[in-house]
Amino acid sequence: MGRVEAKVGAMHNATSPSNKVPRTERGRRTLAKLLEAAAAEFGERGYHEASITGITQRAGAALGSFYTYFDSKEQVFRALVSHMGHLTRKWIAERVESAPNRIVAERIGLEAFIEFVRAHKDLYRIVMEAQFVAEDAYRDYYAVFEEAYRRNLAVAGERGEIRPGHDEVRAWALIGMNVFLGLRYGVWDDSLSAAEVAAAAGDFMAFGLTPAPKAR
Amino acid sequence: MGRVEAKVGAMHNATSPSNKVPRTERGRRTLAKLLEAAAAEFGERGYHEASITGITQRAGAALGSFYTYFDSKEQVFRALVSHMGHLTRKWIAERVESAPNRIVAERIGLEAFIEFVRAHKDLYRIVMEAQFVAEDAYRDYYAVFEEAYRRNLAVAGERGEIRPGHDEVRAWALIGMNVFLGLRYGVWDDSLSAAEVAAAAGDFMAFGLTPAPKAR
DNA sequence: GTGAAACATGAGTCAACATTCAAGTTAGAA
DNA sequence: TTCTAACTTGAATGTTGACTCATGTTTCAC
Numbered sequence: 001m002g003r004v005e006a007k008v009g010a011m012h013n014a015t016s017p018s019n020k021v022p023r024t025e026r027g028r029r030t031l032a033k034l035l036e037a038a039a040a041e042f043g044e045r046g047y048h049e050a051s052i053t054g055i056t057q058r059a060g061a062a063l064g065s066f067y068t069y070f071d072s073k074e075q076v077f078r079a080l081v082s083h084m085g086h087l088t089r090k091w092i093a094e095r096v097e098s099a100p101n102r103i104v105a106e107r108i109g110l111e112a113f114i115e116f117v118r119a120h121k122d123l124y125r126i127v128m129e130a131q132f133v134a135e136d137a138y139r140d141y142y143a144v145f146e147e148a149y150r151r152n153l154a155v156a157g158e159r160g161e162i163r164p165g166h167d168e169v170r171a172w173a174l175i176g177m178n179v180f181l182g183l184r185y186g187v188w189d190d191s192l193s194a195a196e197v198a199a200a201a202g203d204f205m206a207f208g209l210t211p212a213p214k215a216r
Numbered sequence: 217m218g219r220v221e222a223k224v225g226a227m228h229n230a231t232s233p234s235n236k237v238p239r240t241e242r243g244r245r246t247l248a249k250l251l252e253a254a255a256a257e258f259g260e261r262g263y264h265e266a267s268i269t270g271i272t273q274r275a276g277a278a279l280g281s282f283y284t285y286f287d288s289k290e291q292v293f294r295a296l297v298s299h300m301g302h303l304t305r306k307w308i309a310e311r312v313e314s315a316p317n318r319i320v321a322e323r324i325g326l327e328a329f330i331e332f333v334r335a336h337k338d339l340y341r342i343v344m345e346a347q348f349v350a351e352d353a354y355r356d357y358y359a360v361f362e363e364a365y366r367r368n369l370a371v372a373g374e375r376g377e378i379r380p381g382h383d384e385v386r387a388w389a390l391i392g393m394n395v396f397l398g399l400r401y402g403v404w405d406d407s408l409s410a411a412e413v414a415a416a417a418g419d420f421m422a423f424g425l426t427p428a429p430k431a432r
Numbered sequence: 433g434t435g436a437a438a439c440a441t442g443a444g445t446c447a448a449c450a451t452t453c454a455a456g457t458t459a460g461a462a
Numbered sequence: 463t464t465c466t467a468a469c470t471t472g473a474a475t476g477t478t479g480a481c482t483c484a485t486g487t488t489t490c491a492c
Contacts, residue, residue, distance in 0.1 A: 024438065024489055046348050048264050051479060062441040064483085073480070103425050132262050132345050139404070162425040166416035169408075170425075172400045173393040173417050180392025181385070188355075192385075200382035201389050208424035209319050209378040209386075239468060240459060246469080267449060278471040280453085289450070 019070055019079060031069050033059040038076045043122020047077060047133045074134060081130045081137045084123045085144060091116045102156035106174065107202030113178050114194035117186030124187060146171050177201060235286055235295060247285050249275040254292045259338020263293060263349045290350060297346045297353045300339045301360060307332045318372035322390065323418030329394050330410035333402030340403060362387050393417060 022028045037058035041050045052073060056063050070076045095112040099105035117124045130138040149171035156162045185197045238244045253274035257266045268289060272279050286292045311328040315321035333340045346354040365387035372378045401413045 022438085026489070027439065030439080048348075052481080053479075063443095063481090064441055065439075067481070068439065106425070129348050132348065156425075160427060163419075163423060163427045165419055169397070169401075169413055169416035170420050172396050173420055176392035176394070176396025177389040178392070180388050180395065184388045185385075197385055200385035203379075203381055204386050204389055204424065206424045206426050207379060208420065208422045209322070209372075210422050211376060211379045242459070243469065268451085269449075279451095279473095280471055281469080283451070284469065 019075065020068065022069070027068075030059075030061055030065060034061060034066060034069055035076070035079070039080055039123055039126065042077060042080065042126050042129075046125070047073075047129050077126065077130070078134050078137050080123065080126050081134065081141060084120075084127050085141050087120070087123070088113070088116060089144070089148070101159075101161045102152060103162065103202075103206050105152070106205050107198050110178055110181065110201055110205075111194045111198035113182050114186045114197055117182040118190065118194070121187055124182070128183075142175060145175055149174055174205070177205070235291065236284065238285070243284075246275070246277055246281060250277060250282060250285055251292070251295070255296055255339055255342065258293060258296065258342050258345075262341070263289075263345055293342065293346070294350050294353050296339065296342050297350065297357060300336075300343050301357050303336070303339070304329070304332060305360070305364070317375075317377045318368060319378065319418075319422050321368070322421050323414050326394055326397065326417055326421075327410045327414035329398050330402045330413055333398040334406065334410070337403055340398070344399075358391060361391055365390055390421070393421070 019031075022031050034055065037055045038050075040058055041054045044050075045054065050073075052066050053063060055076075056066050059065075070079075092109050092112045096105045096109045099108050127138070127141060130141065146168070150167045153162065153165075153167040153170055157164055157167070181197055181201055185192055185194070235247075238247050250271065253271045254266075256274055257270045260266075261270065266289075268282050269279060271292075272282050275281075286295075308325050308328045312321045312325045315324050343354070343357060346357065362384070366383045369378065369381075369383040369386055373380055373383070397413055397417055401408055401410070
């Protein structure tokens with residue numbers, strides 16, 4: 001399961017304000033342990049079942065130490081959601097950059113996404129649950145993906161790599177496909193390889209449902 | 217917002233066992249009021265924020281009456297999820313049955329789905345939240361859809377209406393597209409008409425991203 | 433070496449419900 | 463009409479868990 005770097009605690013954007021930044025080495029270690037523990041606790045038990053006690057016990061810290069670094073239960077959760085966004089994009093971007101065109105990139109991106117989800121089931125659950133715990137963080141998470149998809153589709157469109165179309169709607173269609181295939185084949189069931197799923201879905205993304213015209 | 221028929225209380229499948237069935241007219245009315253109130257309360261506040269007190273107040277009933285009809289908070293929630301599955305499938309099936317082929321059916325189905333979500337935002341939220349409140353109910357919900365999609369794709373494949381492919385993966389890809397387009401354009405934003413979204417996504421479902429070959 | 437700022441600790445506070453139950457009221461079959 | 467099962471009521475119970483705080487310990491800049 002993915003290590004949650006202490007870096008998360010140092011972010012200072014709109015969705016995860018003011019986690020106190022530790023000033024000593026000891027503090028940084030404690031913060032890192034707490035973040036990792038929080039990811040595990042939320043991932044395994046879900047936001048509401050998770051308890052601060054559970055987090056501090058996993059971290060080997062005292063209950064009160066949690067509040068040295070976080071203002072509330074919800075705040076760590078938000079930090080984790082935001083962290084997950086960065087991790088996911090980094091992972092996928094690294095694998096997709098060598099793709100020769102957008103259509104191949106989508107297949108590779110899906111394969112990478114499924115692999116990522118399998119390697120971070122706990123963190124992925126946190127992202128999905130954000131819809132009900134911190135809806136704005138959830139929307140932000142997908143807004144960034146939407147933006148990236150639209151840009152990618154627009155560029156590919158100009159290059160003639162893809163069919164013209166409604167990029168915003170196609171962006172969300174692609175996001176939905178990725179998320180549900182990630183849930184079904186990444187979280188729920190490992191029996192198909194990521195490559196197999198990506199190949200099957202890649203054909204669909206490339207050619208849709210319309211049959212190839214008859215050879216004559 | 218959708219009326220929740222008292223019928224829900226009479227179901228007796230695995231996911232919603234033993235809600236007590238009322239024996240008098242008064243009882244049936246109270247049960248119906250409670251179900252409707254529960255849908256509104258869960259839909260507006262989410263499962264954990266929702267309270268039984270909130271439900272009975274909306275229903276104009278006493279707190280204790282809730283437990284005359286339901287065993288627990290979770291049980292009403294499950295009943296509502298299951299109910300939503302039936303409503304959704306009925307709504308879509310009615311609109312899709314006149315479609316001449318599978319590809320058109322998918323476009324019409326998406327349009328109907330977006331309309332349905334818009335008309336039942338509260339109930340739809342309940343379904344999505346089920347992933348974290350009653351995971352088995354959530355899986356069951358989508359298992360039924362998967363089954364239907366696979367059958368539809370298999371039949372269409374035999375008829376040569378669609379390209380051969382991996383029907384299970386395509387089923388989940390389609391489900392994901394529908395769910396996310398429903399969330400984005402049904403729940404979050406009404407500015408595009410359902411037909412516009414369905415037209416744009418329909419083109420993608422039909423032809424994918426590959427550009428049309430150059431006319432010569 | 434030292435003292436102030438950082439950090440750690442965990443018992444205690446407090447509010448929020450889900451659920452129970454004993455005491456009533458009403459419906460409707462006979 | 464009568465009587466019992468069905469239904470209603472809301473105060474009381476009990477648990478849970480986020481968050482506070484006063485006290486103690488460690489770090490590290492000087």
